[in-house]
Amino acid sequence: MASEATDSKEKMATSLEANMLYMNKVIKADKNFDVIYRVIQVGGKNACIYLIDGFCKDEMMQKLLQHFMDITEDNMPKDAHEMSKGFVPYVEVDLKDTWEEILYSLMSGVFLLFVDGFDKCILIDSRTYPARGVEEPEKDKVLRGSKDGFVETIVFNTALIRRRIRSTDLVMEMMHAGKSSKTDIVLCYMDNRVDHAFLEKIRDKIKNIQVDALTMNQESLAECLYDRRWYNPFPKFKFTERPDTASAQVLEGNIVILVDNSPSVLIMPTSIFDVVEEADDYYFPPITGTYLRFSRFIIALLTYLMTPTFLLLMEYPHLIPKGFEFIMVRDTVNVPLIWQFLILELAIDGLRLAAVNTPNMLSTPLSVMAALVLGEFSVNSGWFNSEVMLYMAFVAIANYTQSSYELGYALKFMRIINLILTAVFGVWGYGAGILLTVIFMVTNRTVSDQSYIYPVVPFNAKQLAKRLFRLRLPGALDPVDKKGNK
Template sequence: MATGLESNMTWLNKKLKADQNFDVVYRVIHVGGKNACIYFIDGFCKDELMQKLLQQFMGITAEDMPKDAHEMSKSFVPYVEVDLKDSWEEILYSLMSGVFALFVDGFDKCILIDSRTYPSRGVEEPEKDKVLRGSKDGFVETIVFNTALIRRRIRSTELVMEMMHAGKSSKTDIVLCYMDNRVDHAFLEKIRDRIKHIQVDALTMNQESLAECLYDRKWYNPFPKFKFTERPDTASAQVLEGNIIILVDNSPSVLIMPTSIFDVVEEADDYYFPPITGTYLRLSRFIIAVLTYLMTPTFLLLMKNPYLIPRGFEFIMVRDTVNIPLIWQFLILELAIDGLRLAAVNTPNMLSTPLSVMAALVLGEFSVNSGWFNSEVMLYMAFVAIANYTQSSYELGYALKFMRILNLILTAVFGIWGYVGGIILCILFMFTNRTVSNQSYVYPLFPFNAKQLAKRLFRLRLPGALDPVRKEKK
């Protein structure tokens, strides 16, 4: 930038299109006998603070006026976050991010005052990641608030919040959060390098756009490569375990890396209850996840091969007339359930209850009475639809759904060999999947580690849980 105010204003007004953008505000003032100009984005700056700063600047006399921007920022700017920049690229980035900019005639640097405030909602509990017991706060769309929620839980000097940017047009703020003494530094450097070399115009879908840039191989494998969470307590626990948390501005969820299948299934409720209860909840979630995958393909296999039905379970046979082949009933209901889910997302709250009752009646009793579906098929698909919500990961739910549909089709075409082949394909998809750090997706199952596997399957007593009184007695 130049030292002359007029040349700086001419260049900046043209660059910012100040005459066209109503929210780009600039005003010429007098500071200590010199002309000065302030620039800011309307809606990002605090009005009360702006008024106090203007009073301070206009109150500077010619005798007290400092000689350069450095002296002025140190002695005459009554604010905490103040910076000096002489690069137009850095000045424009700060200004478009909401930072207050002051240009003074004769100064070779711009004074940047970070007095911005972003519109935001409260840190209430997320709708998806709810817990029966524990903290009820959640991440929001403002990245500074999110980092503060983690800092509140980890008061350690080893906690690092590293700011980065991505997107040619959006210049989206990205924060790498990790414990410096616990993180894998080779993996950290790998992630840092990937973010630096992201060649995209904008992260339009926030963390999902970033995730696709960080992991671009094996896109056809539906099992999730990342774990997303909107809970600060979950994110903090992962940081303390040595993982990396990535926060993206404008997103209320964070990415956890690296992530295995066991990490995805874990939930905060496992640790907010005693070990035996937490173990029961975790194992229940594992078993139900397996049942959601096997329930309908197994039923279809038994209906095609009645001799495989164990003695005493003959009642599971379809008694009514089958007007539509069972495979088509299952596939239609798989699509219908997703249709209802999408409809529920876009339904106004005041209409959600009556429309839910109507959908239950139409798709339940009426569809069976009309002959489109058999009651047994409706029962098993209802279990699958409800059981999908026992774990919080949407990505894992849809991965199991895709594997289940594949198994249904293979079972309908090839019978028992198709059923076995579908299970083998599902296992192969899991075992050949890799984490972002290129580690095994099913560790500690493969490579096998009995101690770590027990820790993953069972909610063990937390380290250091023994109180000092009992230690002294020992």
């Protein structure tokens, strides 16, 4: 017999014995306890069923088996096509004759039926995946609005979007990536609004992905789609776990990519204004939504500038505005301020990681202990000054005003660079740090190779007003104008 890689592209035989011999060898039926196969009689002919235990509904399988066994020899159809049309009491039925498609279907949980003498395998898609409820995501919560969220099952996620967009122009295009994993990927877009040239570019990129598996789901796919300028920390994609946010982006002409086993989706093309936007902006009246949006912009700016500005003013006290002399550090500085800031930047991430891995029953006592030891005692011991602790506490909390983890860490990395430059070069270093951040943001290119700061560059006053202000009638953006091409 030829190699498995070659055989997988060949067509199945009409002999049940030959098909079973190949199947049992390839799927290692004698070793895999969860791969079930059973030989039965269907209309006087030998037949065999294959299924993955846990993916198929037991009650449905029992009813199908009973139906097949009740088919008499007189009523037995002549070929697989006739049988699939009139003798399979199920909705999702398909026929395949190549081993590659048959094996992929089995590994995906589809029920297989081989009948001796038939040149095609009958596929019955009665699978069901273990899934959790569509609760509101922990990170993308809103004060008002829908409380559902994406889950790890891709069919549920597409249904959540279909529920919101009942249009025949909505397209859910299925693709696969990964030699071993064959991960399901869905391109979701509005056919009458999407940029078809960009869509074809993304489709080609996914088809040409040469990886063994998308181990980290959507992050693995994102790194395959964009492998340039990895050193630029600003996000190239927008991630969301909210179906309403994804649906709004689809209506604006964007492409949403869903990856199986991932509760978040990728949205592209993306600008910095898309990343900053949140669902709460549109679940409140225009004036409230505008206020919330400006609040996030201002707080994001403060999280970046507060600690470098404080460090600069401590090195050059004469720059402190009149009336703000109280910000000066009054206590003895035992550890240089730059080292205090850098240590606390690392310590905050350490506490964040500890909080993620702490069991719920221990989170409260450990939080109290961390607050006492790292807060009051660290100041009293002389390691840190209270002013430094105050500003770093603000930065740590304010980072959570952004729903994007990627943007939060991008600002963190830029802040650390600015702190180091300010400590080494003073005022010139402070200015260079700000300039470097602007350069990283302006030169960051998305998958679509378009401006990351559109509609500032290229300038579009109408679109900029929509990005800064929550208008009364948000509506869908012009799909051409949205991209900034025209």
